[in-house]
Amino acid sequence: MEHVSKHLTPEIKLSCYEDKFFKSEIVFDQHMLVWFISGETKIVQAEATHRFQTGDIFLIPRNKPATIINYPKDGLPHKTVVMLLTTQILRDFYKHIDVKAKITAVPKIRSFTHHPLLESCLASLIPYFEMKEPFPDYLASLKLTEAISILRTLDPEVDSILANFDDPYKVDLIGFMEKNYMFNMPIEKFGYLTGRSLTTFKRDFKRAFNTTPQKWLTQKRLELAHFQIAERKLKPLEACYETGFENLSHFSFAFKKHFGYTPTDVFSKSFHV
Template identity: 55%
Template structure:
């Protein structure tokens, strides 16, 4: 099996992938704490690209738009422990109202320095996967609280992320879409992240762009893909992954329909 996920608890899982790569789009409803055991992870945000290797620990904040690409590496599968940090647990730790944050909406994926306490906490979960046993709920709750406590005591900035309980508020739709169009999210999710219902999102979008979100997104993604093919030596199979298309076949078909030639033909023509 190329991709396998094992849960030892509803909030703790081990994922293992042995294929060429595995991509997913992120805008999760809970914070995800990830400990990368082996392999590599590439995360694309609107304004930066992050790369993580084995032993890395990072947090994907809730509602953070990102493209996540996981690769096996060095003959090892991509293997990671992921812990969901629910708002319920965080409210218990921080109090109902949370903290006053100073960087709302601009936090991004949060990388942690190596620390023996954090490594030890996450590594202690691996035997449960090897035993194929579910971790008792009481133990899982303790492990999640232990991880949060270690993060709070070893990283001074993490409270700004974990203690922020606010939902997305109504923001500048045009600025948001111009920055995040390459993320392949349902329109409902784009609406939520801009502080709008789906109906309001579509209405506001039409006022700004005089076209439907679907048409505009496809056009913007094709233009970005064309720019990358012309300015770099990257192959179409790499470009489509980072420009919001479902698969290579769909990308090639839409590209040829828009520009009159396939992505490969464009590269050959460009020399």
């Protein structure tokens, strides 16, 4: 897989994937504003699955588990311009602004597809990626400020996401895990996102589920994969990547060990019922 990233600054980059697809399990530490030049992305979150392609612009909130699958399309690579709206940048932006929007505890992806103001802002960065000279810091600051200002103009509720600088607070463990078990994250990250230290998370998890996190996660992911293949007619490879497994061989081995038959057996049977 060939992946090329060109950075103007640590917060502004042009990302390009040339291969068939790229998948990752991600919890973004910072908000991301993404503009699609070409290709397609599927973003699987607990609440919904999103597809974005050429011309789409969207904001991914931080601290939200997601499975990201990037595809080239129509003979063109998966190519995006990405802005990281870091906590420090947003603190500097909001320090003189009286925010009136209600803070959202579980924000969703915001879409701003084909909006001319945002397209113009992000497209104006393209020529700078070809320059050999360093991108001036003051210009980067202006571009980031412009993007944030446009977002606030288009969506008055966006402050509820961008102006929230709190770490995740302690949430209901059972509810969170039932919604997010399909994301392949370290146990430490599950702890952080539920507002717990690793030790407290393991203790609370044992009390809630009477088993270890890893055993519970594996069983839940296999059960979901079985449903995806049998009922939704997903191919085994698709089910593998959408339920938190790293690769098809490990998924198939674990699936057969748990159910006694392979994902391919289920897929074949689902079309002969």
